[in-house]
Amino acid sequence: MGRFSKMHGLGNDFVVIDARETALDMTATRAMAIADRHAGIGCDQLILIGNSDRADVSMRIFNSDGSEVEACGNATRCVPLFVGRDVLIETKAGLLDAKTVDGGASVDMGEPRLEWDAIPLSYAMDTLTMPVSWEELPAPVAVNVGNPHVIFFVDDLDGVNFDRLGPLIEHDPLFPARVNVNFAQIIGENHIRLVVWERGAGLTRACGTGACATAVAAVRRKLVSGPTTVSLPGGDLVIDWAPGGHIMMTGPATHVFDGEADWARF
Numbered sequence: 201m202g203r204f205s206k207m208h209g210l211g212n213d214f215v216v217i218d219a220r221e222t223a224l225d226m227t228a229t230r231a232m233a234i235a236d237r238h239a240g241i242g243c244d245q246l247i248l249i250g251n252s253d254r255a256d257v258s259m260r261i262f263n264s265d266g267s268e269v270e271a272c273g274n275a276t277r278c279v280p281l282f283v284g285r286d287v288l289i290e291t292k293a294g295l296l297d298a299k300t301v302d303g304g305a306s307v308d309m310g311e312p313r314l315e316w317d318a319i320p321l322s323y324a325m326d327t328l329t330m331p332v333s334w335e336e337l338p339a340p341v342a343v344n345v346g347n348p349h350v351i352f353f354v355d356d357l358d359g360v361n362f363d364r365l366g367p368l369i370e371h372d373p374l375f376p377a378r379v380n381v382n383f384a385q386i387i388g389e390n391h392i393r394l395v396v397w398e399r400g401a402g403l404t405r406a407c408g409t410g411a412c413a414t415a416v417a418a419v420r421r422k423l424v425s426g427p428t429t430v431s432l433p434g435g436d437l438v439i440d441w442a443p444g445g446h447i448m449m450t451g452p453a454t455h456v457f458d459g460e461a462d463w464a465r466f
């Protein structure tokens with residue numbers, strides 16, 4: 201039997217497993233089975249906390265479709281709560297510094313990458329105003345914050361068909377590693393409303409890296425300046441980034457319950 205914690209960041213939910221003591225052979229198939237909300241435990245992402253010789257802990261991230269990915273902002277905020285202290289975390293996207301704040305955490309998410317081949321895109325283009333469109337959506341922005349994001353700024357989020365456009369764009373060959381699809385509306389000074397169709401997980405209640413990428417895109421487009429509140433369906437994050445600097449993400453982290461499971465059954 202193995203222990204796990206059920207946690208979430210603004211409703212983006214996780215099964216978190218402490219793999220520092222028990223070596224667990226995680227495969228895409230096993231991750232999908234654990235994440236399954238009907239035949240498994242159920243989560244948007246499966247998180248493995250392991251040992252690291254470069255940081256306090258390592259973190260591996262698996263989407264509910266089984267794909268292993270580089271970054272997950274909401275899960276990163278849960279790590280200090282899970283470990284019980286501020287931590288330096290080694291991820292596929294680099295070393296992330298996560299510090300506990302009241303009710304959650306503040307994380308240095310590093311510098312965004314803005315060049316077409318760092319997103320990545322299949323061919324060279326301007327990433328600030330991409331010369332591409334999907335149906336009625338306006339020209340987007342592309343940003344990599346450890347994982348790939350495309351951001352559409354629209355006048356009315358309520359008029360967007362996320363379930364149709366999300367997967368269409370996620371799987372477009374322009375994005376060789378697929379992409380997280382962000383639909384954003386400026387709703388006030390330094391205030392963005394955001395809905396995210398996540399790569400490998402679909403619509404989620406919140407996406408931390410999506411909020412980071414969208415705030416970076418909004419600063420680059422001069423739509424906001426300074427610390428920005430990003431309101432997702434599950435709640436608010438505050439993202440602070442200026443060109444040439446690191447992205448600081450601050451927001452809630454929640455521990456729901458602990459459980460036990462026989463991992464051999466998955």
Ligand SMILES: N[C@H](CCC[C@H](N)C(=O)O)C(=O)O
Pocket residue numbers: 212244245263269270271272273274275347348380398399400401404406407408409410
């Ligand atoms: N779906 C993302 C990983 C989870 C990101 C999201 N849950 C967050 O809080 O950043 C990807 O495939 O890159």
